[in-house]
Amino acid sequence: MRISGQLRMLVLTPVLALALAVLTHFVTSQPAFAEGGAVAQDARLAGDRERTRFIADLSKKVDVNVFALGNPYRVIVDAADVSFQMPDGIGNKQRGLVTAFRYGLFAPGKSRIVLDIGGPFLIDRSFVLGARDDQPARLVIDLVPTDEKTFLAKLREQRNETAESDMGSVPNATPPSNTEKPIVVLDPGHGGVDPGAKSANGVLEKEVVLAFAKRLRKKLEATGRYHVHMTRDDDTFLPLKERVKYAREKNAGLFISLHADYFPTEIDDARGATVFTLSEEASDEEAQALAAKENFSDAIAGVELPDDSDEVVTNILIDLAQRETNNRSVVMARSIVGELAAKGRLHTRQLRSAGFRVLKAPDVPSVLLELGFLSNEEDEKQLTSDVWRDRMASAISDAVDNYFKKRLARAPF
Numbered sequence: 001m002r003i004s005g006q007l008r009m010l011v012l013t014p015v016l017a018l019a020l021a022v023l024t025h026f027v028t029s030q031p032a033f034a035e036g037g038a039v040a041q042d043a044r045l046a047g048d049r050e051r052t053r054f055i056a057d058l059s060k061k062v063d064v065n066v067f068a069l070g071n072p073y074r075v076i077v078d079a080a081d082v083s084f085q086m087p088d089g090i091g092n093k094q095r096g097l098v099t100a101f102r103y104g105l106f107a108p109g110k111s112r113i114v115l116d117i118g119g120p121f122l123i124d125r126s127f128v129l130g131a132r133d134d135q136p137a138r139l140v141i142d143l144v145p146t147d148e149k150t151f152l153a154k155l156r157e158q159r160n161e162t163a164e165s166d167m168g169s170v171p172n173a174t175p176p177s178n179t180e181k182p183i184v185v186l187d188p189g190h191g192g193v194d195p196g197a198k199s200a201n202g203v204l205e206k207e208v209v210l211a212f213a214k215r216l217r218k219k220l221e222a223t224g225r226y227h228v229h230m231t232r233d234d235d236t237f238l239p240l241k242e243r244v245k246y247a248r249e250k251n252a253g254l255f256i257s258l259h260a261d262y263f264p265t266e267i268d269d270a271r272g273a274t275v276f277t278l279s280e281e282a283s284d285e286e287a288q289a290l291a292a293k294e295n296f297s298d299a300i301a302g303v304e305l306p307d308d309s310d311e312v313v314t315n316i317l318i319d320l321a322q323r324e325t326n327n328r329s330v331v332m333a334r335s336i337v338g339e340l341a342a343k344g345r346l347h348t349r350q351l352r353s354a355g356f357r358v359l360k361a362p363d364v365p366s367v368l369l370e371l372g373f374l375s376n377e378e379d380e381k382q383l384t385s386d387v388w389r390d391r392m393a394s395a396i397s398d399a400v401d402n403y404f405k406k407r408l409a410r411a412p413f
């Protein structure tokens with residue numbers, strides 16, 4: 001019944017917002033947000049390559065954690081409970097050392113701003129000023145250029161200061177339940193600070209894949225045959241590793257990662273859906289390029305890519321389990337391709353493989369479905385169409401049925 005709840009919220013929101021706007025107009029100059037929350041209303045860059053200043057206007061003073069990341073060069077600003085009401089396209093501005101910036105939810109209740117920096121740099125100063133006279137509260141970050149060696153030394157220093165990382169927890173993690181119904185985990189790609197691909201009309205991948213995942217969840221639940229979980233069901237970022245971890249902790253029998261790709265149209269007027277499975281060797285260059293793009297999600301959000309050295313050992317241990325899982329993933333992928341061949345249009349080589357990080361759970365059959373291309377106008381229309389979503393969700397739901405029918409017929413595996 002969550003759907004009707006959401007619908008009700010949608011209807012209520014404008015009324016509520018109006019009431020609050022009227023109220024706050026008379027009572028206080030603070031924006032109408034729940035206690036605790038601050039609103040970032042605007043941001044700008046000042047200075048030049050010798051010293052670049054980033055300023056964000058806030059509805060009130062907040063505590064922030066500001067740190068640097070390398071490869072690519074970024075400044076990360078984390079704060080609790082900040083919502084963003086910035087003017088559209090503001091992050092595309094470039095000045096001095098800053099080439100772009102973005103912002104959004106990073107985890108429930110945790111907000112993040114990411115500044116892309118053109119080269120090695122130092123955070124000279126960062127502070128938050130309280131509101132004064134007619135000036136709002138402000139976050140100020142001053143950046144100066146440096147050489148690569150100094151940058152790396154500072155990075156190491158910073159790492160020692162914050163030895164423990166807060167990336168370890170999975171939101172809403174619950175122990176696997178003793179249930180006979182197979183558990184399906186749906187993974188809408190990107191989210192929060194990472195919008196994913198964007199169409200010429202501004203349609204965001206993170207939004208279409210979330211809307212589709214919700215529809216698919218409804219379809220699967222309606223069969224009464226599955227328990228369905230989603231790695232995210234709001235506009236929150238989740239690192240790739242956490243998505244895999246979530247599927248494993250839920251004891252998923254199947255993991256479906258949902259995306260919508262973008263190709264510059266002058267290169268390839270691609271359209272239709274594509275199903276991917278994991279492989280260290282990409283089936284073709286295009287698949288490899290796509291995996292690199294999707295894997296970059298972590299870097300976009302400012303998650304440090306983990307050191308792979310200890311993963312080598314783990315990889316040997318999980319190799320056998322993974323091989324078997326890969327076979328199952330391919331069976332699932334074929335099942336989707338079969339359904340889509342009948343019900344939706346597929347991209348030329350429908351079943352492909354590449355090194356997607358999000359498909360790396362050794363024991364959970366996993367597929368990645370690119371629903372269509374946001375670079376293609378027809379696809380964009382479909383991806384945002386309720387009728388198409390419903391048809392596509394039915395086709396995937398049927399594919400899931402076929403997959404588990406085959407699995408159960410051949411059990412024990």
Ligand SMILES: [Zn+2]
Pocket residue numbers: 189190196197205258259260261294
């Ligand atoms: Zn994607």
